[in-house]
Amino acid sequence: MSSDRLEPSRSIPLSQSRRINEACERFEADWRLGLRPEIEAALAGSLDRDRLNLFPELLALEIELRQVAGERPEATDYSARFPEWAAEIARAFESEPTRISPRPTVEPTQAYVPSTIAAGPSRNPDHPEVDELAPLAQFGDYVILDEIARGGMGVVYRARQVSANRVVALKMIRAGRLASPEELGRFRLEAEAAANLDHPHIVPIFDVGEHLGQLYFSMKLVEGGSLARRLEDCGRDPLGAARLVATVAQAVEYAHRRGFWHRDLKPANILIDESGRPHVTDFGLAKRVKEDQSLTQSGAILGTPSYMAPEQAAGGKQPLTAAADVYGLGAVLYEILTGRPPFKAETVRETIFLVLESEPLPPSLLRPDLPADLERVCLKCLEKNPTSRYPTPKALADDLDRYLRGEGVEAGRPNPLQILRRWTRREPELVSHLGGLATMVLVTEYNYRTASERISSIHYLVQAIFLLWALVSWGFQQVLRQPRWGEVIRLAWSAADVVLMSAILISLDALESSLVVGYALLIAASGLWNSVRLVWFTTILAMICYAILAVDSYALHPWVHRQYPNAFLAALGVTGFVVARQVRRMGTLSRYYEQRAIG
Numbered sequence: 196m197s198s199d200r201l202e203p204s205r206s207i208p209l210s211q212s213r214r215i216n217e218a219c220e221r222f223e224a225d226w227r228l229g230l231r232p233e234i235e236a237a238l239a240g241s242l243d244r245d246r247l248n249l250f251p252e253l254l255a256l257e258i259e260l261r262q263v264a265g266e267r268p269e270a271t272d273y274s275a276r277f278p279e280w281a282a283e284i285a286r287a288f289e290s291e292p293t294r295i296s297p298r299p300t301v302e303p304t305q306a307y308v309p310s311t312i313a314a315g316p317s318r319n320p321d322h323p324e325v326d327e328l329a330p331l332a333q334f335g336d337y338v339i340l341d342e343i344a345r346g347g348m349g350v351v352y353r354a355r356q357v358s359a360n361r362v363v364a365l366k367m368i369r370a371g372r373l374a375s376p377e378e379l380g381r382f383r384l385e386a387e388a389a390a391n392l393d394h395p396h397i398v399p400i401f402d403v404g405e406h407l408g409q410l411y412f413s414m415k416l417v418e419g420g421s422l423a424r425r426l427e428d429c430g431r432d433p434l435g436a437a438r439l440v441a442t443v444a445q446a447v448e449y450a451h452r453r454g455f456w457h458r459d460l461k462p463a464n465i466l467i468d469e470s471g472r473p474h475v476t477d478f479g480l481a482k483r484v485k486e487d488q489s490l491t492q493s494g495a496i497l498g499t500p501s502y503m504a505p506e507q508a509a510g511g512k513q514p515l516t517a518a519a520d521v522y523g524l525g526a527v528l529y530e531i532l533t534g535r536p537p538f539k540a541e542t543v544r545e546t547i548f549l550v551l552e553s554e555p556l557p558p559s560l561l562r563p564d565l566p567a568d569l570e571r572v573c574l575k576c577l578e579k580n581p582t583s584r585y586p587t588p589k590a591l592a593d594d595l596d597r598y599l600r601g602e603g604v605e606a607g608r609p610n611p612l613q614i615l616r617r618w619t620r621r622e623p624e625l626v627s628h629l630g631g632l633a634t635m636v637l638v639t640e641y642n643y644r645t646a647s648e649r650i651s652s653i654h655y656l657v658q659a660i661f662l663l664w665a666l667v668s669w670g671f672q673q674v675l676r677q678p679r680w681g682e683v684i685r686l687a688w689s690a691a692d693v694v695l696m697s698a699i700l701i702s703l704d705a706l707e708s709s710l711v712v713g714y715a716l717l718i719a720a721s722g723l724w725n726s727v728r729l730v731w732f733t734t735i736l737a738m739i740c741y742a743i744l745a746v747d748s749y750a751l752h753p754w755v756h757r758q759y760p761n762a763f764l765a766a767l768g769v770t771g772f773v774v775a776r777q778v779r780r781m782g783t784l785s786r787y788y789e790q791r792a793i794g
Contacts, residue, residue: 198230216530219256225299238253245269254283255287270288334409336356339365340354348429351366356413358400360710363414364414366412367409369410383410386410389414390403397414397474401415407768417467419466420462422467426462436569437528437598441530441596442526444524444591446473449586451520456515458507460501461501461527462527465527500543506549508547525576525577526576532562532569534561537550552620554620555574555577555621566598568597568598574606575606604761624688628664639661661699664692668691682728685726693740696714700744706741710740715737721774734774
């Protein structure tokens with residue numbers, strides 16, 4: 196019904212048009228299930244900039260759906276609920292005869308639901324027991340009781356299966372009959388994978404079917420909630436964490452032997468029952484071990500970025516193996532032990548860059564009392580190179596069992612080369628600073644040794660500035676580990692770089708030399724932080740410092756060569772503009788793709 200409701204126009208960006216259409220489609224799909232979603236809830240879940248255009252669409256859609264159901268909506272009902280939208284409500288009811296078109300009648304089995312119940316997104320411990328819940332809708336053989344969870348593709352309800360007289364978890368595609376072929380394919384694969392896996396720690400499937408054009412499957416209801424909600428409790432006990440992950444690894448190993456890779460292991464997909472036992476669920480991104488890439492387009496990124504293996508985050512450039520799930524298990528263990536995933540940035544794009552290029556902080560830096568053997572097991576799972584990880588989930592489970600028995604683990608101590616490699620990936624900003632400064636120290640020393648005239652005082656002053664620069668960089672890197680000060684520290688670090696670069700030029704009286712290109716290099720390097728503000732801050736500060744030095748130098752002694760400081764200032768400004776533009780373009784692309792479901 197709503198797929199053509201909002202056409203892209205010159206006044207509405209394409210990305211906004213898509214978001215509004217998707218919101219209307221979800222709203223209509225929930226109505227077709229008899230859940231009677233509220234406009235207020237749909238608006239609350241949307242972006243602020245979308246609401247001006249989204250409200251009229253949702254209003255017209257609800258009026259139409261209510262009329263199809265035999266109701267007579269009145270403008271006064273909506274005016275009382277949305278006094279701030281009076282003009283839009285008046286327009287909707289003025290144009291009502293032309294907006295409404297014939298629709299198929301609502302299925303008689305779909306019961307009316309009080310909006311106060313339908314609006315509740317999930318069940319919490321304060322809810323009454325399921326036997327006391329009012330039913331939300333009748334869906335074939337199931338009576339939907341309430342919503343448990345909602346993800347990128349599916350929605351899970353607590354439901355009672357009438358024929359079997361049992362309470363189950365009922366999962367269906369959020370888009371309903373509007374689902375794309377790719378979504379339908381993944382949904383069927385998830386049902387097939389789980390239905391073929393009979394393991395005590397994998398959530399079993401009871402029923403797979405289709406009702407009113409809506410694919411669904413029901414599975415065992417695990418009442419304890421997901422591991423994501425119990426991380427703090429599990430993280431207090433390293434032995435318990437090791438036992439839990441070893442159990443999950445054995446279940447994943449079983450799935451591998453049955454021919455399925457999970458590819459989306461994370462705390463939210465591990466359910467904990469009331470006895471504290473884990474159960475793996477959500478095989479929506481599962482892949483048959485011997486299948487082709489039929490459900491994975493070339494270059495597509497499927498999964499949750501913070502828990503994806505690097506070869507998975509690369510978007511299909513490398514073939515996936517069992518080691519991808521070993522990485523996911525290591526990421527789960529890391530979060531249990533530290534309370535946070537191995538990599539987490541403000542945007543999906545930045546998180547993926549971290550997964551591809553950086554090393555996680557050693558868990559012992561975040562939790563000093565952590566046993567060294569358990570840390571080594573965790574970091575072995577998170578190696579960038581798949582061949583450096585445990586070859587199978589079983590090998591991981593066996594090493595965790597050795598740790599639990601008090602024996603030495605196979606994950607040995609890293610050699611010096613591995614330590615250096617991990618450090619360079621973990622702190623690339625500091626490494627790049629120290630590497631660049633070390634190069635400059637060596638070049639400066641060589642020039643001093645080969646010069647015909649040597650001025651020791653100036654030489655050692657410059658070397659001392661380089662040493663100070665290295666110490667300042669080290670200090671900033673240590674403070675940068677506190678995420679809440681990240682933006683301020685980056686600005687201060689950039690300012691220190693420009694000031695110390697200026698000090699070098701002053702000491703060498705080298706404003707007429709090629710060393711001034713260092714300002715441009717600092718501007719280019721600031722773009723690696725993915726912040727337009729930081730790029731312009733560095734650019735303006737570099738231009739100010741160079742202008743001050745140029746005026747002062749020329750006042751003392753006019754430059755002999757034909758130098759044009761204004762041309763170099765303009766070049767710095769252009770460099771800053773180009774770098775900032777590239778950072779902004781990358782940010783725009785990142786936000787666009789983050790608005791689409793990943794996986």
